[in-house]
Amino acid sequence: MLLTRKAEFSASHVCANPALDDAENRRIYGAASNPNGHGHNYVVEVTVEGDADPVTGMVFDLRELKEILNREVIEPMDHRFLNREVAPFDRVVPTTENLAMEIWRRLRPAIERDHARLKNVRLYETADLFVDYGGER
Amino acid sequence: MLLTRKAEFSASHVCANPALDDAENRRIYGAASNPNGHGHNYVVEVTVEGDADPVTGMVFDLRELKEILNREVIEPMDHRFLNREVAPFDRVVPTTENLAMEIWRRLRPAIERDHARLKNVRLYETADLFVDYGGER
Amino acid sequence: MLLTRKAEFSASHVCANPALDDAENRRIYGAASNPNGHGHNYVVEVTVEGDADPVTGMVFDLRELKEILNREVIEPMDHRFLNREVAPFDRVVPTTENLAMEIWRRLRPAIERDHARLKNVRLYETADLFVDYGGER
Amino acid sequence: MLLTRKAEFSASHVCANPALDDAENRRIYGAASNPNGHGHNYVVEVTVEGDADPVTGMVFDLRELKEILNREVIEPMDHRFLNREVAPFDRVVPTTENLAMEIWRRLRPAIERDHARLKNVRLYETADLFVDYGGER
Amino acid sequence: MLLTRKAEFSASHVCANPALDDAENRRIYGAASNPNGHGHNYVVEVTVEGDADPVTGMVFDLRELKEILNREVIEPMDHRFLNREVAPFDRVVPTTENLAMEIWRRLRPAIERDHARLKNVRLYETADLFVDYGGER
Amino acid sequence: MLLTRKAEFSASHVCANPALDDAENRRIYGAASNPNGHGHNYVVEVTVEGDADPVTGMVFDLRELKEILNREVIEPMDHRFLNREVAPFDRVVPTTENLAMEIWRRLRPAIERDHARLKNVRLYETADLFVDYGGER
Numbered sequence: 001m002l003l004t005r006k007a008e009f010s011a012s013h014v015c016a017n018p019a020l021d022d023a024e025n026r027r028i029y030g031a032a033s034n035p036n037g038h039g040h041n042y043v044v045e046v047t048v049e050g051d052a053d054p055v056t057g058m059v060f061d062l063r064e065l066k067e068i069l070n071r072e073v074i075e076p077m078d079h080r081f082l083n084r085e086v087a088p089f090d091r092v093v094p095t096t097e098n099l100a101m102e103i104w105r106r107l108r109p110a111i112e113r114d115h116a117r118l119k120n121v122r123l124y125e126t127a128d129l130f131v132d133y134g135g136e137r
Numbered sequence: 138m139l140l141t142r143k144a145e146f147s148a149s150h151v152c153a154n155p156a157l158d159d160a161e162n163r164r165i166y167g168a169a170s171n172p173n174g175h176g177h178n179y180v181v182e183v184t185v186e187g188d189a190d191p192v193t194g195m196v197f198d199l200r201e202l203k204e205i206l207n208r209e210v211i212e213p214m215d216h217r218f219l220n221r222e223v224a225p226f227d228r229v230v231p232t233t234e235n236l237a238m239e240i241w242r243r244l245r246p247a248i249e250r251d252h253a254r255l256k257n258v259r260l261y262e263t264a265d266l267f268v269d270y271g272g273e274r
Numbered sequence: 275m276l277l278t279r280k281a282e283f284s285a286s287h288v289c290a291n292p293a294l295d296d297a298e299n300r301r302i303y304g305a306a307s308n309p310n311g312h313g314h315n316y317v318v319e320v321t322v323e324g325d326a327d328p329v330t331g332m333v334f335d336l337r338e339l340k341e342i343l344n345r346e347v348i349e350p351m352d353h354r355f356l357n358r359e360v361a362p363f364d365r366v367v368p369t370t371e372n373l374a375m376e377i378w379r380r381l382r383p384a385i386e387r388d389h390a391r392l393k394n395v396r397l398y399e400t401a402d403l404f405v406d407y408g409g410e411r
Numbered sequence: 412m413l414l415t416r417k418a419e420f421s422a423s424h425v426c427a428n429p430a431l432d433d434a435e436n437r438r439i440y441g442a443a444s445n446p447n448g449h450g451h452n453y454v455v456e457v458t459v460e461g462d463a464d465p466v467t468g469m470v471f472d473l474r475e476l477k478e479i480l481n482r483e484v485i486e487p488m489d490h491r492f493l494n495r496e497v498a499p500f501d502r503v504v505p506t507t508e509n510l511a512m513e514i515w516r517r518l519r520p521a522i523e524r525d526h527a528r529l530k531n532v533r534l535y536e537t538a539d540l541f542v543d544y545g546g547e548r
Numbered sequence: 549m550l551l552t553r554k555a556e557f558s559a560s561h562v563c564a565n566p567a568l569d570d571a572e573n574r575r576i577y578g579a580a581s582n583p584n585g586h587g588h589n590y591v592v593e594v595t596v597e598g599d600a601d602p603v604t605g606m607v608f609d610l611r612e613l614k615e616i617l618n619r620e621v622i623e624p625m626d627h628r629f630l631n632r633e634v635a636p637f638d639r640v641v642p643t644t645e646n647l648a649m650e651i652w653r654r655l656r657p658a659i660e661r662d663h664a665r666l667k668n669v670r671l672y673e674t675a676d677l678f679v680d681y682g683g684e685r
Numbered sequence: 686m687l688l689t690r691k692a693e694f695s696a697s698h699v700c701a702n703p704a705l706d707d708a709e710n711r712r713i714y715g716a717a718s719n720p721n722g723h724g725h726n727y728v729v730e731v732t733v734e735g736d737a738d739p740v741t742g743m744v745f746d747l748r749e750l751k752e753i754l755n756r757e758v759i760e761p762m763d764h765r766f767l768n769r770e771v772a773p774f775d776r777v778v779p780t781t782e783n784l785a786m787e788i789w790r791r792l793r794p795a796i797e798r799d800h801a802r803l804k805n806v807r808l809y810e811t812a813d814l815f816v817d818y819g820g821e822r
Contacts, residue, residue: 002269003234006264010450012423012450017740020740028746031490032490034496037450038422038489039421039424040421041537052238056165056230057154058165059268061165062266063167081423093742095741095743096688097688097744100686127452128691130688130689131687131744138782138785138786143812143813143814147314148313175352175353176315177314177315189780189782192705193702193714194777194782195780198713199814218308218310264315276543277507291605302604329431330428330440330504333542335439367605371551371600374549403552404551405549405550406549412649412681413679415678415679463646463649467577468563468641558724560697560722561724580764582764582766584697584769586697586724587696587698587722587723589812626716626723628723629721674726
């Protein structure tokens with residue numbers, strides 16, 4: 001059984017690798033490498049795997065899941081410039097892929113327990129583009 | 138090859154385990170334990186797995202799939218108070234998890250045949266919360 | 275200039291006029307007259323009309339608008355059985371039309387001030403059905 | 412007859428009036444006043460009013476409308492930090508209201524002609540918040 | 549008070565005026581003039597204006613509105629090639645504009661009565677393009 | 686890590702197997718067998734599997750993925766009557782299942798390389814019906 005909760009945050013970012021020069025970043029990321037940054041309404045879907053508890057009928061407490069999402073992802077990232085204000089994006093390019101992995105790393109210790117595993121993080125950058133990350137296998 | 142069909146029904150429910158007292162139910166389910174009930178526009182996505190038939194090019198007859206969904210899920214659950222009118226929710230808490238499992242149990246015998254297996258039931262309680270159930274493994 | 279904010283609440287209701295008998299209610303409202311009730315994820319869109327303030331560039335303070343919506347509509351109606359728990363629906367049929375008018379009555383005194391008028395309340399009962407109410411003209 | 416075309420762009424902005432101090436901007440705009448900026452996937456809906464041409468059956472040439480939208484709005488604003496790169500937002504607070512008015516000003520001369528009037532600009536900052544601007548009356 | 553109901557139908561069409569030659573049609577309509585046709589999932593939103601009836605609390609009987617929509621629009625147009633099978637599109641170009649006007653003409657006599665007026669027909673050709681038609685003024 | 690990109694095209698089709706007679710096609714496909722054809726706004730989601738590149742932080746170049754989708758799927762299929770203009774649908778029934786498999790066949794050689802595999806093609810015929818194809822296993 002999988003339980004998925006969706007949340008949204010608005011942030012800005014620059015897609016540029018600080019180890020590369022401007023021309024190279026422009027070649028790789030196009031307009032997304034504009035150093036002033038641009039932004040998105042990111043939508044994150046967090047999927048927890050587990051069995052429904054025989055007493056409560058729930059895989060995970062919904063309010064606790066919402067609190068974890070708020071504390072670990074929404075509060076530190078909402079209304080932020082990721083490259084300047086959210087580690088490790090001062091040195092890691094905040095592509096959708098890297099951002100999904102960072103959300104995974106932040107959520108996993110807060111969610112995983114005897115009966116529940118973090119199964120997937122889906123991150124939409126726009127309605128037409130999203131990534132899924134399920135951890136190292 | 139997976140084929141998925143979506144349908145919607147409007148129902149009400151109370152999240153409370155009759156074996157527990159009111160205070161305990163309130164602690165577990167919060168406002169959802171209000172004994173008068175509250176409601177949702179549930180969205181169900183039924184996924185059938187099979188090969189496309191070489192003659193028809195279809196995994197499953199679409200009109201039959203719609204009829205099965207209507208007969209097994211929409212008609213008995215739409216415009217109903219689940220705890221009072223739809224078994225087994227007189228004794229099982231109708232969380233999204235338990236409701237998805239019940240939909241699975243109702244659909245599976247009607248859908249599964251030589252070439253087709255019920256693969257997944259996804260049930261949205263709201264746009265921001267859904268579960269996936271794929272049966273016992 | 276119009277500013278619109280959207281919010282959602284989950285409630286249940288019965289469409290039946292207490293002044294009519296069961297057969298008549300059944301004839302008028304169909305399955306929606308089921309006395310046990312059924313539910314919806316209602317989506318409400320509140321539209322405020324005004325000029326953008328020359329200093330703030332805003333028609334209305336967004337956080338205050340959210341607080342008003344929460345206090346006047348979401349908190350009293352979310353997770354409720356409208357006919358039993360939310361006045362005046364103990365005596366008024368909670369059709370989408372009547373519910374939109376009640377939301378209008380609750381919001382108007384909290385929103386209207388020198389520079390801002392409540393322009394419209396749109397209420398979705400499902401994705402396929404909604405009403406707009408703009409007050410008595 | 413109204414014809415509406417939708418487009419999307421991703422930009423970042425800071426909600427702060429340069430004439431006010433930081434504390435005052437923080438009080439008015441909250442987290443949106445973060446000077447590093449944050450971003451959105453803005454969705455713009457442009458509505459043109461006119462009669463369907465008796466020969467073509469169209470209110471406005473759809474491809475030309477798309478080109479105008481791209482040239483006047485999407486290209487100059489997509490992947491930009493509005494306050495730093497798009498006039499007049501170096502001195503005007505880029506609230507959704509002010510941004511909708513600027514889009515109106517840019518589109519109007521390109522769209523209006525004998526048979527067509529710009530009727531409305533709707534701008535979504537998020538799925539839950541949008542403004543409509545129809546010009547000075 | 550406005551009541552809006554949404555419905556969907558899948559049809560194909562060619563955008564070409566039979567009074568013009570192929571090159572001219574290609575110039576005006578581009579790829580949409582391909583004589584083999586192409587198709588859309590059209591979404592139609594029908595808006596009825598009236599007061600909520602004091603007894604029923606409804607502007608219009610919802611099931612009757614659905615039946616009218618089905619009978620006048622969905623059944624004759626769904627799964628059809630508009631130019632060949634739905635009058636007057638054998639001689640009128642089925643642009644979104646002309647199709648919305650034809651839907652208006654078909655719905656108006658069935659909907660209008662003492663207390664109810666057809667207020668608007670909105671027709672989406674795609675999610676990014678729609679027209680609104682409210683009749684001759 | 687999975688990366689998914691969405692695109693849309695408008696096409697028409699007839700669901701009928703040329704090896705069967707009209708009555709048989711009508712029995713199998715219903716209204717979808719209308720020989721004049723009908724249409725859809727198809728939505729395709731292409732999922733690529735790979736590791737995020739340590740330098741670019743990307744699974745696949747987003748602009749190249751968009752170009753591949755345009756070149757292999759959108760350009761040859763958009764505004765087309767599939768049965769008449771897009772091989773192999775002159776002899777293969779263009780059900781959603783068969784269309785998803787054809788899209789898979791067209792995309793795979795263009796996408797697969799050392800570090801990237803085509804993982805899934807999801808094709809929506811309408812908002813309520815879609816198929817997923819992941820290739821022969």
